[in-house]
Amino acid sequence: MRIATGGISHETSTYAKSPTTLRDFENGLGQYRGQAILDRFAGTNICTGGFMEGAKKHGFELIPLLWTFAYPSGLIPHADYQTLKGEFLQRLEEAMRAEPIDGVLLDLHGAMVVEGIDDGDGDFVESVRRVVGPECPIVVTFDLHGNHTARRVAAADAIIGFDTYPHVDMAERGREAADLIVRIVNREVRPVMAFRQMPFFWSASAQVTSHPPIDEAFRLVFEVESRPGILSVTLATGFPWADVPDMGPSIIVVADKDQALAEETATELADWVYSRRERWYRQPPTIASALESGVAAGKYPIMLADMADNTGGGASGDSTEVLQTFIDRQLPDALVLYMVDPELANAAHAHGVGAKFETTVGGKSDPIQGPPVKGTVEVVALSDGKFTYDGPMYAGLTGELGTSAWIRIGGVNVAVVTRRVQPLDQAFARSLGIDCSQMKYIAVKSAVHFRSGFERLGGSIYNIDARAVHTHNFATLNHQKRRHPMYPLEK
Numbered sequence: 001m002r003i004a005t006g007g008i009s010h011e012t013s014t015y016a017k018s019p020t021t022l023r024d025f026e027n028g029l030g031q032y033r034g035q036a037i038l039d040r041f042a043g044t045n046i047c048t049g050g051f052m053e054g055a056k057k058h059g060f061e062l063i064p065l066l067w068t069f070a071y072p073s074g075l076i077p078h079a080d081y082q083t084l085k086g087e088f089l090q091r092l093e094e095a096m097r098a099e100p101i102d103g104v105l106l107d108l109h110g111a112m113v114v115e116g117i118d119d120g121d122g123d124f125v126e127s128v129r130r131v132v133g134p135e136c137p138i139v140v141t142f143d144l145h146g147n148h149t150a151r152r153v154a155a156a157d158a159i160i161g162f163d164t165y166p167h168v169d170m171a172e173r174g175r176e177a178a179d180l181i182v183r184i185v186n187r188e189v190r191p192v193m194a195f196r197q198m199p200f201f202w203s204a205s206a207q208v209t210s211h212p213p214i215d216e217a218f219r220l221v222f223e224v225e226s227r228p229g230i231l232s233v234t235l236a237t238g239f240p241w242a243d244v245p246d247m248g249p250s251i252i253v254v255a256d257k258d259q260a261l262a263e264e265t266a267t268e269l270a271d272w273v274y275s276r277r278e279r280w281y282r283q284p285p286t287i288a289s290a291l292e293s294g295v296a297a298g299k300y301p302i303m304l305a306d307m308a309d310n311t312g313g314g315a316s317g318d319s320t321e322v323l324q325t326f327i328d329r330q331l332p333d334a335l336v337l338y339m340v341d342p343e344l345a346n347a348a349h350a351h352g353v354g355a356k357f358e359t360t361v362g363g364k365s366d367p368i369q370g371p372p373v374k375g376t377v378e379v380v381a382l383s384d385g386k387f388t389y390d391g392p393m394y395a396g397l398t399g400e401l402g403t404s405a406w407i408r409i410g411g412v413n414v415a416v417v418t419r420r421v422q423p424l425d426q427a428f429a430r431s432l433g434i435d436c437s438q439m440k441y442i443a444v445k446s447a448v449h450f451r452s453g454f455e456r457l458g459g460s461i462y463n464i465d466a467r468a469v470h471t472h473n474f475a476t477l478n479h480q481k482r483r484h485p486m487y488p489l490e491k
């Protein structure tokens, strides 16, 4: 059995100013071709790592084509996407010329937007379908934050989305996809899918799958998956910072042969979720009220998830409201993790450890990120930005934040970095010599994934809405293409 694999993976913020170019794909989790894909992802907790385990378990040959992932950011220029897609399809055709293939396993995100193509993933799956023909099974894994569309559902045989946030089940979903495609190829099952969209906004802070309220939704998803005739259920929470017609949460049910069962199950689940929409939307607190609650609770460190500047969602990572607040309040043992400011990182390296100089910190990418913080910075430590994730999310993968520095300004510690990589765990801070367990106040530019490595610190966590591009005040995003009505903006 020969199964081709790969993917072009991106979560696109149409609100982020910086386009996502070929270079960003090279600089993201990287661009790998052929055998290099298998060398890179063997034993890692991502979907392709799971595909590889499945290949080993079932004894099929995995034919790696092209795998690339850029960190979330702005629109992908049309020509750059065509270059990547063209190479993928060419490699697929070559693999098919060598010997027929029996199936395709795609590792995609689900919220990719290309200049002129609102449904990037749908376009990609459809293009793969055109090459392999109607009979060859295509099974796709998607992130929890996909903005799913009827187009991609029509083009794939089966879709399997993540069940966790932080996304710690990627390899597991990859194994599930591998198990399913083997059953399809062996004609043990014939999947059919039903798709339902739900018109509401799902707050990031209400998506931590190990906690209420969303844990209840996933318990139902797992119960439904165990019913006879159901092969897989995807509950996707959507990605609101994409101005596309299909933005929003959705349900995909994969059933064996029985379209009516798929349809009625999808309706049941979508009704259950949508009727509880008030539970999934939370207005986040301000910095001041979160700090007040944290101090009252007395559980340190008090962690502020500065989710409006979540680089993991494509924000630029240089918003300054939290840093300025920490300085104004003269908070002791406070850390901002991190500030994307290549100019300052380079200046810190030029000045050297122990140097003090006048400068500005952050606020350079877009006025919406707040004004730069002015003052004297002290250089505490320097780093080339290379580190290895502690996990569980991305455990064992290496990350690169580029030229980096630990600085202090107004008494507040700031990790200054060059690249926009979401701070998922403590490994990067540690590589600069920062001990997060010694901090009383930690702000991270992340919404939920940081829980992978920070929840174990055992303090109190607040998802705040500070001034930055990815605000949770969804009305201010002024979407032009989304469906109407959507709760809570319209009744």
Ligand SMILES: [Zn+2]
Binding pocket: 143, 144, 145, 167
């Ligand atoms: Zn996600």
